[in-house]
Amino acid sequence: MEFKGRDIISIRDFTREEIDYILRTAERIERMEASGEPLNLLSGKFLGIIFFEPSTRTRLSFEAAMKRMGGGVIGFGEPEMSSVKKGETLADTIRVVENYVDALVLRHPMEGSARLAADFARIPVINAGSGAEEHPTQALLDLYTIHKEKGRIDGLEIGVLGDLRYGRTVHSLAYALANYEVTLHLISPPELRMRREVLLDIEGKIRVEQAERVEEVIPRLDVLYVTRIQKERFPDPAEYERVRGAYKVDGGLLAKAKPDLIVMHPLPRVDEIAPEVDQTPHAVYFRQVRYGLITRMALLGLVMGAL
Amino acid sequence: MTEKRELRVEKIRDGTVIDHITAGTALAVLRILGITGREGHIVSVLMNVPSRKLGRKDIVKIEGRELSPGEVDRIALVAPKATINIIRNFEVARKEPVKPPTTIIDVLKCQNVACITNSREPVKPIFKVEGEGENIALRCYYCGALMSREEILKQF
Numbered sequence: 001m002e003f004k005g006r007d008i009i010s011i012r013d014f015t016r017e018e019i020d021y022i023l024r025t026a027e028r029i030e031r032m033e034a035s036g037e038p039l040n041l042l043s044g045k046f047l048g049i050i051f052f053e054p055s056t057r058t059r060l061s062f063e064a065a066m067k068r069m070g071g072g073v074i075g076f077g078e079p080e081m082s083s084v085k086k087g088e089t090l091a092d093t094i095r096v097v098e099n100y101v102d103a104l105v106l107r108h109p110m111e112g113s114a115r116l117a118a119d120f121a122r123i124p125v126i127n128a129g130s131g132a133e134e135h136p137t138q139a140l141l142d143l144y145t146i147h148k149e150k151g152r153i154d155g156l157e158i159g160v161l162g163d164l165r166y167g168r169t170v171h172s173l174a175y176a177l178a179n180y181e182v183t184l185h186l187i188s189p190p191e192l193r194m195r196r197e198v199l200l201d202i203e204g205k206i207r208v209e210q211a212e213r214v215e216e217v218i219p220r221l222d223v224l225y226v227t228r229i230q231k232e233r234f235p236d237p238a239e240y241e242r243v244r245g246a247y248k249v250d251g252g253l254l255a256k257a258k259p260d261l262i263v264m265h266p267l268p269r270v271d272e273i274a275p276e277v278d279q280t281p282h283a284v285y286f287r288q289v290r291y292g293l294i295t296r297m298a299l300l301g302l303v304m305g306a307l
Numbered sequence: 308m309t310e311k312r313e314l315r316v317e318k319i320r321d322g323t324v325i326d327h328i329t330a331g332t333a334l335a336v337l338r339i340l341g342i343t344g345r346e347g348h349i350v351s352v353l354m355n356v357p358s359r360k361l362g363r364k365d366i367v368k369i370e371g372r373e374l375s376p377g378e379v380d381r382i383a384l385v386a387p388k389a390t391i392n393i394i395r396n397f398e399v400a401r402k403e404p405v406k407p408p409t410t411i412i413d414v415l416k417c418q419n420v421a422c423i424t425n426s427r428e429p430v431k432p433i434f435k436v437e438g439e440g441e442n443i444a445l446r447c448y449y450c451g452a453l454m455s456r457e458e459i460l461k462q463f
């Protein structure tokens with residue numbers, strides 16, 4: 001399977017075979033890492049990281065991934081993007097910056113920005129978040145986490161909890177899961193239900209059930225994916241306070257869950273998962289960070305032709 | 308039969324008759340075609356005409372101008388059942404249904420305010436056509452937002 005030179009813009013650009021191939025490549029990387037030998041697959045290569053909005057975590061993950069593959073990183077953070085403040089278009093920024101590096105990671109507040117960047121760049125572009133739209137590498141690392149922790153993805157009942165309307169990680173995850181034989185439980189307050197276009201796309205491919213309360217579905221779930229509910233999304237703060245409690249994952253809730261339920265979270269969390277959950281076998285969200293590193297190492301290696 | 312009678316009633320010598328336009332969308336069709344009336348052609352617009360096939364329909368007749376299929380296919384976005392009749396010397400020389408194009412470039416704006424095409428970038432809005440007939444929808448090539456037929460109509 002040829003990935004060299006390929007852009008990673010939307011999870012929807014990938015077939016199940018391609019996703020499975022990425023997951024197998026990640027497993028390969030994980031084995032190589034475990035052997036203790038330094039990986040020099042990307043030595044002499046440079047990754048450009050252009051972030052138009054802050055996300056230290058995602059940035060750190062890509063930077064670590066590139067360096068652990070033996071490559072270098074050139075960061076173009078917000079303060080340095082002074083040309084943008086002077087009114088430069090993204091298309092111009094991309095055509096300048098691509099001369100310095102072998103691949104680009106882009107995070108930008110506008111939707112469709114990564115697709116535009118990829119059309120202008122000759123080198124591969126990886127979307128690290130474009131507006132409320134998509135975050136494909138997060139979706140791939142989420143799949144890798146499920147695959148590693150549960151040994152499979154097909155046949156699972158997967159609950160996604162929280163802000164399904166604005167949360168970009170859940171949109172990409174829903175698209176990614178639509179390639180597998182799963183039942184997807186969408187659990188959110190009515191105000192934050194999954195976007196219509198995402199629903200239209202995934203219904204018919206997989207079973208989708210909507211719920212307002214996590215208690216209703218928790219006994220059936222194999223995976224519970226928790227996301228943050230942001231206060232800013234509610235016009236009425238009282239409504240936020242009312243809703244918040246109903247989406248808290250704690251020991252009481254997990255007492256009703258299957259013993260091998262895994263709880264995932266893209267992090268950072270605020271208070272949607274109680275600290276008491278951390279010590280239970282359900283908690284996989286910190287391992288998820290490690291799976292993220294491995295998945296991004298695999299992706300960088302693939303698009304730069306080193307794997 | 309109905310059409311024939313109507314064509315006889317409103318006979319034009321040469322030009323184009325767009326028939327079976329979804330009732331109430333004739334003006335949108337004219338706007339899609341860029342016909343403002345200032346071009347000088349005689350343009351007749353019939354709205355909400357009884358139709359056996361559609362219940363009610365609109366008809367647009369443009370005298371002295373033959374529209375090419377490529378030019379008119381875009382109207383399938385708002386009037387999916389429309390037919391194009393090319394009239395020469397009072398006779399229907401050619402009759403074709405409109406076929407929705409697969410891609411729409413630089414005609415519509417993405418209604419997603421957060422879409423990159425709504426900023427100053429040097430790109431034209433591009434949409435992929437999905438679905439058909441009344442369920443036709445456009446998906447923005449850049450941001451992936453879907454635009455329904457009703458939303459498309461609002462832009463014309």
Ligand SMILES: [Zn+2]
Nearest residue numbers: 417422447450
């Ligand atoms: Zn758009």
